[in-house]
Amino acid sequence: MSETRRILLDGAVVQVVRHGDELVAGDGRTVGVEEAAHLPPVVPTKIVAVHLNYRSRVEEFGTRLPAAPTYFHKPTTSLNAHKGAVVRPERCKWLNYEGEIAIVIGRTCRNVSPADAGAFIAGYTVANDYGLHDFRDTDAGSMLRVKGSDTLCPLGPGLVDDWDFRGKTLRTIVNGTVVQEGSTDEMEWDMHYLVADIARTITLLPGDVLLSGTPANSRTVYPGDVVEVEVDGLGRLTNHIVSGPVPIRDDCGAQPTESDEVLSTAMGGDWPKRGR
Numbered sequence: 001m002s003e004t005r006r007i008l009l010d011g012a013v014v015q016v017v018r019h020g021d022e023l024v025a026g027d028g029r030t031v032g033v034e035e036a037a038h039l040p041p042v043v044p045t046k047i048v049a050v051h052l053n054y055r056s057r058v059e060e061f062g063t064r065l066p067a068a069p070t071y072f073h074k075p076t077t078s079l080n081a082h083k084g085a086v087v088r089p090e091r092c093k094w095l096n097y098e099g100e101i102a103i104v105i106g107r108t109c110r111n112v113s114p115a116d117a118g119a120f121i122a123g124y125t126v127a128n129d130y131g132l133h134d135f136r137d138t139d140a141g142s143m144l145r146v147k148g149s150d151t152l153c154p155l156g157p158g159l160v161d162d163w164d165f166r167g168k169t170l171r172t173i174v175n176g177t178v179v180q181e182g183s184t185d186e187m188e189w190d191m192h193y194l195v196a197d198i199a200r201t202i203t204l205l206p207g208d209v210l211l212s213g214t215p216a217n218s219r220t221v222y223p224g225d226v227v228e229v230e231v232d233g234l235g236r237l238t239n240h241i242v243s244g245p246v247p248i249r250d251d252c253g254a255q256p257t258e259s260d261e262v263l264s265t266a267m268g269g270d271w272p273k274r275g276r
Contacts (some may be wrong), residue, residue, distance in 0.1 A: 001161060001162045001233070002017060002160070002161055003017070003018040003158040003159065003160045003161075003235075004016065004017055004018070004039050004041065004110045004158055004159050004161070005017075005018060005036070005038065005041055005156070005157055005159070006038070006039040006040065006042075006043075007023060007031065007036045007037055007038055007039060007156040008037040008039065009029060009031060009036075013030075013039060014026075016031070016036075017069050018033065018158055021033050021034075023036050024086065025029070025207075030091050031218070035155075038081045038082040038083055038084075038156055038157055038204045039081050040079045040080070040081045040154075040155045040156060041104075041125050041155060041156050041157070041159040042104050042122075042125070042155065042159060042209065043150045043207050044076060044079075044104075044205075044207045044208045044209045045076070045079070045140050045155060045205050045207065046076070046202075046205075046208050046209075047073065047074040047075070047076060047079075047206075047208075047209045047210075047211065048071050048072075048073055048074075048108070048142075048198055048202075048208075048209070048210050048211070049071060049072055049073070049074060049100075049129055049147065049211035049213075050069045050070070050071055050168055050189070050194060050211065050212060051070045051071065051072065051213075052065055052066075052069075052070075052212075052213065053069065053187050053188055053189055053212060053213025053214075054182055054187060054213050054214060054215040054216070055188065055217045056182055056186055056215045056216035056217075057187045057213070057215055057218075057230075059061045060202075060214070060216040060217070060268055060269045061202075061218055061269075062109075062270070065248065066186055067196065067198070068121070069135060069188075069193075070146060070191050070250060071144075071146075071198065071257060072134050072142065072143040072154050073143075073148070074129075074143075074148045074211075077150055078147070078148050078149060078150060078151065078152045078153040079149075079153050079154075080151045080152070080153055080154035080157065080239065081154060081155065081156050081157075082153070082154070082156035082157035082238060082239075083238055083239065083240075084149065084151065084154055084239055085112070085239070085241075085242045086128075086130055086151050086152065086154065086227070086239050086240070086241050086242070087150060087151045087226060087238055087242055087243075087244045087245060088132070088222075088223060088241060088242070088243055088246065089132070089149070089243050089244040089247065089248050089262070090245070090247035091134075091247045091248045091250075091255075091256055092132055092134040092204060092248060092256050093129060093134060093220075093256070093258070093259075094132070094133040094134050094220055094262055094263075095131070095132055095133075095207070095220060095221055095222075095241065095267040096130065096131045096133060096170075096173055096218045096219060096220050096221070096265075096266055097128055097130060097174070097179075097180070097218060097219070097221055097227050097229075098128065098129040098130065098131060098172075098214035098218045099127075099128055099170050099171065099172035099180050099202045099214055099215075099229035099231075099241050100126075100127040100128065100129050100170070100209075100211045100212060100213060100229070100247075100274045101124055101125075101127065101165065101168075101170065101184070101191075101212050101231055101234070102124060102125045102126070102128065102155055102209050102210065102211055103121055103124060103191050103194065103195060103209065103211075103212060104121065104122045104123050104125060104159055104207065104208070104209055104210070105120060105121065105122060105195070105205065105206055105207065105208040105210075106120060106122025106205055106206055107120055107122075107206055107247065108120075108203065108204070108205055108206065109195065109199045109203070109204040109220070110199050110204070111199060111200060112196055112199055113123035113196055114192045114193045114195075114196040115192070115194075117174040117191075117192040117193075117195040118191075118192050120164075120204070121192075121195065122159065122161060122206065122207075123159045123161035123162075123163060123168060123252060124160055124163050124165065124191075125155050125156060125157075125158065125159050125160065125234060125237075126152065126155070126156065126157070126231050126234050126235060126236070127154065127155050127209075127211050127229070127237070128153075128154045128172075128228070128229050128237060128239060129147060129152075129153065129211050129214060130147070130151075130152040130153070130154075131143075131146050131147050131152070131218070131265075132145060132146055132147075132149050132152065132236075133146060133262050133265050133266045134257060135254065135256065135257075136257075136259075136261055136262050136265055137254070137257045137259050137261055137262060138254035138257075139254075140261070141221065150274075152171065154174040154210065154237055154239045155216055155237070156237050157235055157236075158188045158234075158235060160233065160234050160235075163233050163234065164191075165184050165190065165191050166184060166185065167182045167183065167184065167185055168183065168229070168231060168232040168233060168234075168252070169181065169182070169183055169184075169232050170182055170183075170184070170215065170230070170231050170232075170238075171229070171230045171231075172217075172227065172228070172229050172230075173227070173228040173229075174219075174221060174225055174226070174227050174228075175225055175226055177251040179217055179219060180214070180216070180217045180218065181215065181217075182215025182216065184212075186215060187212065187213060189208075191212060193207065194210050194212060195210060198210060212213055212254070214250070215267070216268070216269070217268060218222060218268060219266075219267070219268060219270070220266050220267070221241050221270075222241060223241050223242055223243040224241065225240065225241045226240050226241075227239050227240070227241065228236065229265075250268055
C-alpha cells in the first residue's frame with residue numbers, strides 16, 4: 001500500500017510519495033507532511049456522488065433506500081484540498097459536512113461487472129461532500145448549487161492504493177469533537193458496485209471521482225469551525241469554514257430559503273418537528 005499526494009513545491013505542482021512524516025518528490029526534494037501546501041490528490045474530469053448508501057443515514061431520516069442507487073454530479077470547480085478553506089457564501093446559513101470516502105478511477109472504465117470493477121480503481125481518498133442546503137428547495141433534483149458550489153468538495157490528503165474498503169471506520173470531527181461515525185459495512189452498495197453501475201452508461205476516465213455516501217449525523221457548521229474527516233488507512237482530511245465576503249446576488253435566480261425541507265435536511269435527527 002502506498003500514498004501519493006499533489007502539492008505545490010517551490011511554486012510548481014508536484015506529485016510526491018509519502019514516507020512517514022516526509023513527502024518525497026521524484027527529483028529527491030522533500031517536505032514535511034505538515035508543512036506542505038496541498039492540492040487535491042487527483043484531477044478528475046467528473047465527480048459523481050451517490051445520494052444514500054449508509055443504513056444509519058437512511059434510518060435517521062426514517063426513509064427507505066431505493067431499489068438501486070441514485071446519483072448527482074459535482075462540478076470540478078467545487079474541488080478543494082487538505083487544509084483548504086470551505087466558503088459559506090453570505091446570505092447562506094445551512095452549510096453541512098458529510099464525511100465520505102472517494103473512489104478514484106485508474107484507467108478508462110466502461111461496461112464492467114462489479115466483480116471486475118476493482119481492477120479499474122487507482123485508489124481511495126478522504127472526501128467531505130459539503131452541502132449548501134439554503135438552495136435545496138430549488139436544486140433538490142440536480143443538487144447543483146447545494147453540492148456543487150465552489151470549494152464544497154475537499155479531497156485528500158493523499159491517494160492510497162491497494163486499500164481494502166471493507167470493515168473501515170469513518171469519523172467526522174468538528175472542533176475536536178467526533179460528530180459522525182460509521183463503518184463501511186453499513187453501505188448497501190460497495191465501492192465496486194458503484195463503479196460498475198455508473199460505468200454502464202458513462203465512461204469513467206483516469207482521475208475521475210465517485211463519492212460513496214455518508215453515515216448519519218450530517219449537521220451544520222459555521223465560519224471559524226475546523227472540520228476533519230478521518231478514515232482508517234486513508235488518513236485525515238482537515239478544512240476550516242470561512243464566510244464569503246460577497247453575498248449571493250438577489251437580482252437573479254432563486255434565493256436562499258429556510259423551508260421545512262431545508263431545515264429537516266440540515267438538522268437531520270435534531271429537527272424538532274420531524275416533518276409534522
